Structure formats: C-alpha cells, structure tokens
Amino acid sequence: MDKQTLSFQAEVKQILHLVTHSLYSNKEIFLRELVSNASDACDKLRFEALNNAALFEDAPNLEVRVSFDAEAKTITIADNGIGLSADEAVANLGTIAKSGTREFMAALDGDKKKDAQLIGQFGVGFYSGFIVADRISVESRRAGLPAEQGVRWSSEGSGDFEVETITRAQRGTSVTLHLREGEEEFLNGWKLKSVIGKYSDHISLPILMQKEEWDAEAQKQVVREEWVPVNKAAALWTRSKSDITADEYTEFYKQISYDTEAPLAYTHNRVEGRSEYTQLLYIPAKAPFDLWNRDKRGGVKLYVKRVFIMDDAEALMPVYLRFVKGVIDSADLPLNVSRELLQESRDVKAIREGSTKRVLSMLEGLADNEDAAEKARYAAFWNDFGVVLKEGVGEDHANHERLTKLLRFASTQADEGVSLTDYVARMKEGQEAIYYITADSMAAAKSSPQIEIFRKKGIEVLLLIDRVDEWLLSHLHEFDGKALQSVAKGAVDLGSLQDEAEKKQAEETATTFKPVLDRLKEALKDRAKDVRVTTRLVDSPACLVVEEGDMSGHLARLLKQAGQSAPKSLPTLEVNADHALVKRLDGNAHFEDLAHILFDQALLAEGGQLEDPAAYVKRVNALLVG
Numbered sequence: 001m002d003k004q005t006l007s008f009q010a011e012v013k014q015i016l017h018l019v020t021h022s023l024y025s026n027k028e029i030f031l032r033e034l035v036s037n038a039s040d041a042c043d044k045l046r047f048e049a050l051n052n053a054a055l056f057e058d059a060p061n062l063e064v065r066v067s068f069d070a071e072a073k074t075i076t077i078a079d080n081g082i083g084l085s086a087d088e089a090v091a092n093l094g095t096i097a098k099s100g101t102r103e104f105m106a107a108l109d110g111d112k113k114k115d116a117q118l119i120g121q122f123g124v125g126f127y128s129g130f131i132v133a134d135r136i137s138v139e140s141r142r143a144g145l146p147a148e149q150g151v152r153w154s155s156e157g158s159g160d161f162e163v164e165t166i167t168r169a170q171r172g173t174s175v176t177l178h179l180r181e182g183e184e185e186f187l188n189g190w191k192l193k194s195v196i197g198k199y200s201d202h203i204s205l206p207i208l209m210q211k212e213e214w215d216a217e218a219q220k221q222v223v224r225e226e227w228v229p230v231n232k233a234a235a236l237w238t239r240s241k242s243d244i245t246a247d248e249y250t251e252f253y254k255q256i257s258y259d260t261e262a263p264l265a266y267t268h269n270r271v272e273g274r275s276e277y278t279q280l281l282y283i284p285a286k287a288p289f290d291l292w293n294r295d296k297r298g299g300v301k302l303y304v305k306r307v308f309i310m311d312d313a314e315a316l317m318p319v320y321l322r323f324v325k326g327v328i329d330s331a332d333l334p335l336n337v338s339r340e341l342l343q344e345s346r347d348v349k350a351i352r353e354g355s356t357k358r359v360l361s362m363l364e365g366l367a368d369n370e371d372a373a374e375k376a377r378y379a380a381f382w383n384d385f386g387v388v389l390k391e392g393v394g395e396d397h398a399n400h401e402r403l404t405k406l407l408r409f410a411s412t413q414a415d416e417g418v419s420l421t422d423y424v425a426r427m428k429e430g431q432e433a434i435y436y437i438t439a440d441s442m443a444a445a446k447s448s449p450q451i452e453i454f455r456k457k458g459i460e461v462l463l464l465i466d467r468v469d470e471w472l473l474s475h476l477h478e479f480d481g482k483a484l485q486s487v488a489k490g491a492v493d494l495g496s497l498q499d500e501a502e503k504k505q506a507e508e509t510a511t512t513f514k515p516v517l518d519r520l521k522e523a524l525k526d527r528a529k530d531v532r533v534t535t536r537l538v539d540s541p542a543c544l545v546v547e548e549g550d551m552s553g554h555l556a557r558l559l560k561q562a563g564q565s566a567p568k569s570l571p572t573l574e575v576n577a578d579h580a581l582v583k584r585l586d587g588n589a590h591f592e593d594l595a596h597i598l599f600d601q602a603l604l605a606e607g608g609q610l611e612d613p614a615a616y617v618k619r620v621n622a623l624l625v626g
C-alpha cells in the first residue's frame with residue numbers, strides 16, 4: 001500500500017479532543033494504556049498460537065520493551081505480540097469499534113467537567129498517547145504475515161492519520177511517542193520505571209527496560225545495551241493471599257477496571273473440588289456510567305493457567321452482577337478449544353455458579369455485619385447498585401432467597417435501608433402480610449391515601465419507587481412465609497389487626513350508605529368498575545384501587561411512558577364515609593359533579609393524569625361559584 005492519508009472517525013476526534021483537554025492532570029496514564037495494549041497483544045498471540053504454533057515464529061518469549069531517546073525526545077513501547085496488518089491498523093487505530101464507548105461518546109453533553117470524570121471510567125486506550133505526544137508513529141507486522149506486509153501508521157492526533165506498507169522483520173508492534181514541548185520529565189528511566197511500577201506491576205509478562213549505570217569514567221549515568229525486567233511479572237492472583245498487601249489489591253483493581261477509586265470490597269480464593277480455579281473478584285465503590293447497559297461485557301476475565309481466554313461477561317457472571325470486576329484463572333480447563341465450546345462447558349458453568357455465590361457472600365458479609373461502618377458500606381453499595389441487583393430476584397432462581405435478603409427499601413418507618421428481615425421482625429401482632437405501595441416518587445408514596453389507615457394503626461408499609469420495582473414484585477410473592485400485599489389492590493383486609501367493633505361499624509356504614517353508592521356507581525359507570533366504602537382512608541375522601549390480579553395504576557403509567565399499551569381495566573373507587581365531602585353527597589344538587597370530582601382527585605392523588613383536565617376545572621369552578 002502506498003502512503004495514504006485517512007480521516008479519523010468523528011467519535012475518535014471527540015475522544016482525542018477530550019483526552020488532550022481533560023486528562024492533562026493525570027498524564028502518566030498514557031504509559032499504563034500503551035503497556036496494557038502491548039500486553040493484550042501478547043495475550044492474543046498466545047491464544048491464537050494455541051491452534052497454530054507457527055505464529056510464534058522464532059520468538060516464543062513474549063515481552064514488552066520500553067525505551068526512550070533523550071535527544072530525539074521519544075518514548076517507544078514495543079511488543080512482540082500479535083501485531084497489526086495494514087487493514088487492522090486502519091480499523092483499530094482510526095475508529096472505535098466498541099459500542100459502549102461509541103454510545104458514551106454520543107451521549108456526551110459537552111459539559112467539560114463531567115466529561116473529565118466520566119472519561120476515566122472507560123479505557124481511554126491508544127489515544128491517550130496524545131496527552132504527551134504531538135505525533136505518534138506505530139510500526140507493526142501481524143504474526144504470520146511476511147516481512148513485506150508490515151505497516152507504518154502515524155498521526156499528529158488531530159483530524160487524520162497516515163498509513164503505508166513497510167518491511168518489518170520483527171513480529172509485533174512498536175509505538176513511538178514524539179513528546180510535546182514541556183513533557184521532558186518522561187525522558188527519564190527512573191520516572192518511567194516508577195510509572196510502570198505504579199500501574200503495570202501485575203502485567204503477567206516481563207516489561208523490560210535498558211539497564212542504566214553510573215559510568216565512573218564518563219562521570220554520568222549511561223544506558224547499557226542490556227535489557228532487564230522492571231515489573232514483578234507474577235500475575236497478582238497467583239500469589240498467596242498473605243503476601244499481597246491491600247494496596248496491591250487496590251492497584252490491581254484500578255488497573256483492570258480503569259476506576260480511579262479503590263474498590264468497595266474484594267474476594268480472593270483458590271477453589272478446589274471438581275474444578276480447580278482461582279478467583280479474584282471486586283465490587284466497585286461507584287456505579288460506572290454504563291451500568292444500565294445489559295450488553296456490556298468484559299468485567300471478569302477468564303484465564304486458563306494464566307493464558308487469557310475470554311472476557312465474555314455472561315459466561316462468567318450473571319447479567320445482574322455485571323458490575324463485578326476481576327479475574328478467574330482455571331487450572332484444568334482445556335486450553336485449545338474454541339470460546340464457543342468453552343461457554344457451553346459444564347466446568348465454566350460450575351465456575352460461574354461458584355463465583356456468583358462468592359459475590360453474594362461478599363455482599364452478605366457487608367449487609368449482615370454488626371459493624372456500623374460495614375453496614376454503611378452496604379448502604380452505599382445499595383444506593384448505586386441496588387437497582388441492578390433487583391434484576392437478580394427474577395433472573396436467578398437458584399439464589400432467589402439470598403437475593404431477597406439483600407434487598408433494601410424505604411418504608412413508612414425509615415427512609416432507606418429496610419430489609420425484608422427487618423420488616424418481618426417488626427410486624428404487628430396478628431399481621432399476616434408484608435404491605436407495600438408503588439409510586440412514581442417518594443413524595444407521592446408517602447402521601448398516598450391508600451396508606452392512611454396503616455399509618456394510623458402503626459403498620460409499616462414499604463414504599464417502592466424504583467422503575468424496576470413493579471417488575472421485581474412480579475417475581476417476589478412472599479418472604480419468610482408472608483405474602484407481599486399491595487395496599488392499593490383489592491379491598492383492604494387487615495385481618496385480625498382490625499378489631500370487631502371496627503368491622504361491625506364498617507358493615508353498618510356499607511348498608512346505610514348503599515343508596516349513595518348506587519348513585520355513584522351509576523354516575524361513574526364508564527370510569528370505575530365498582531364503588532365501595534372503605535376503612536382504608538383516614539384524611540382523604542376517596543382513593544382508587546385495582547382488583548387483585550389487575551395491573552396497578554402505577555405500572556400502567558410506566559408502560560404508557562415506555563410507549564407500550566397497557567390492558568385497560570377500570571379501577572375501583574373507594575370512599576371514606578366519614579369524610580365531610582362524602583357526607584355531603586346525599587341529596588346534593590351537584591351530585592354528578594361531585595362524583596366526578598371525587599374520582600378525578602383520587603386519580604391525581606396517586607400521580608395519575610386526568611383524561612379531561614378542562615372538564616375537571618369547570619366542575620370545580622362551578623362548585624366554587626355556586
């Protein structure tokens with residue numbers, strides 16, 4: 001291929017702009033990124049070579065070499081990994097393939113400060129070289145291709161890049177950064193070594209640098225020809241727990257997750273049994289920007305005897321634990337089978353089950369801890385990841401019960417952190433069900449008329465306001481033998497919580513009130529399935545409930561917002577016979593208007609929308625004037 005000038009994809013230009021404008025306060029990460037790419041390239045070669053040993057050519061020892069040239073003001077990161085063909089160089093260094101990153105770029109709102117924080121959450125990758133370089137040139141040859149099919153790629157990191165074919169004997173890739181004016185601090189062996197030590201110590205292949213020595217004759221430091229390793233090159237997870245410091249665990253986490261914060265918790269175990277493997281799993285302290293993205297992959301990496309095999313997230317972790325990061329290294333999976341076969345293998349399934357249980361134990365360890373600080377850590381976790389964990393209740397039947405114990409809610413007694421276990425422990429004498437209400441907001445939930453009687457009697461009601469809660473409830477029918485019961489569904493039945501006198505009075509009211517109820521039913525026959533008196537209400541005149549088995553008004557509204565059609569079923573209007581407004585109904589000249597106003601207000605009170613707001617206003621005004 002003759003020299004060609006090509007334009008970067010639009011998203012790459014955006015990334016380049018962000019990287020060079022937002023990350024200058026943390027410049028040194030470019031080295032972490034380029035070393036990590038070199039290491040990935042070696043992993044890829046090792047993997048492809050499992051089925052094609054010839055790819056190793058005559059250099060089976062994989063390694064990364066980092067060097068600098070003080071006069072030319074360049075730093076070079078070279079690897080003998082898989083390398084790039086010319087087409088791959090164009091595709092991989094000129095476009096962003098990963099959909100997560102692309103979506104992220106598309107969603108950016110240009111708010112610089114926020115962007116700078118967000119950008120740290122995903123690998124900024126190859127382009128981070130432009131933080132310190134005003135030109136990057138890459139020379140590469142893909143393993144297995146002839147020397148004449150090497151490629152040179154170079155760019156100044158603005159709009160375009162150049163590619164041309166070159167002859168290159170060595171396999172692999174060499175990335176040379178031409179440093180910007182003012183970045184000379186990196187032209188220093190000690191500095192480079194310390195950055196590598198900080199970020200890349202756990203890279204499991206040797207990172208070599210040239211030996212520097214004091215030359216007594218010349219009276220200065222000189223760089224020798226000899227290359228020596230500057231990292232430990234022992235994959236952290238293979239080391240014994242007792243030899244690893246908390247700092248090392250944290251650094252390793254940051255390296256694999258690109259998180260800038262320390263993890264919330266981690267677990268490191270050697271599992272023995274039918275299948276033997278090591279797991280090192282982390283829970284982040286904060287949710288990543290793309291937590292909602294269920295297709296995201298790559299949180300947990302599978303190695304077999306330290307050879308990277310895949311990061312197919314779903315094969316290794318259930319979707320609802322997609323925030324978990326870490327490494328699983330199997331001692332006995334076959335190395336030379338395809339990823340597709342591995343995903344189906346019983347051993348991988350066993351690893352997935354074992355790892356899922358580990359993560360749940362880790363969470364339980366925080367949640368059930370007597371120590372207030374640990375409990376607070378669980379509260380923080382729940383705040384960020386609770387919504388995702390709820391997905392598990394419906395998806396993971398094997399761990400259903402453990403997951404329900406990890407759930408936390410708001411209730412009429414505490415604004416957050418109420419577990420079902422807490423709730424059951426506080427249940428009133430004679431209370432048989434766990435009561436809840438779903439609503440669009442905390443304010444709406446707290447003031448819903450349906451919970452008035454529960455408040456009056458001091459019965460706790462869970463307040464569910466997450467969008468996923470309705471879905472969660474369709475998979476959570478009981479806990480500890482107690483049914484979960486919506487306070488907005490069916491006639492209120494407090495069972496033995498209601499005393500005999502109350503019950504008797506309610507029955508009497510229903511009888512004496514019958515003529516009014518019949519008229520209400522007639523007036524509202526197109527809007528309400530039924531009208532009845534209730535003991536549910538204390539301060540409000542009326543509320544809407546749906547029959548057991550019908551869809552709640554809240555869920556119907558959610559579906560409508562999501563553009564889906566909800567089966568249309570009419571609600572039941574319940575009225576409070578003790579309320580002044582309801583008492584005025586009997587014999588009232590404006591009976592019809594009052595009936596509709598009662599219904600409309602009940603709908604408004606639960607966050608619903610009036611179908612005909614103008615008619616409502618007209619009716620209220622007529623009454624105000626009259």
Ligand code: ADP
Pocket residue numbers: 033037038040041079081082083084092093123124125126127173
């Ligand atoms: P990521 O590493 O997350 O894929 P990067 O921006 O770091 O993103 O790298 C983009 C792509 O460029 C890589 O996926 C890989 O295909 C290619 N690449 C980068 N560095 C190398 C290298 N040293 N050897 C081979 N391919 C590389």
Ligand code: MG
Pocket residue numbers: 033036037123125126
């Ligand atoms: Mg990378």
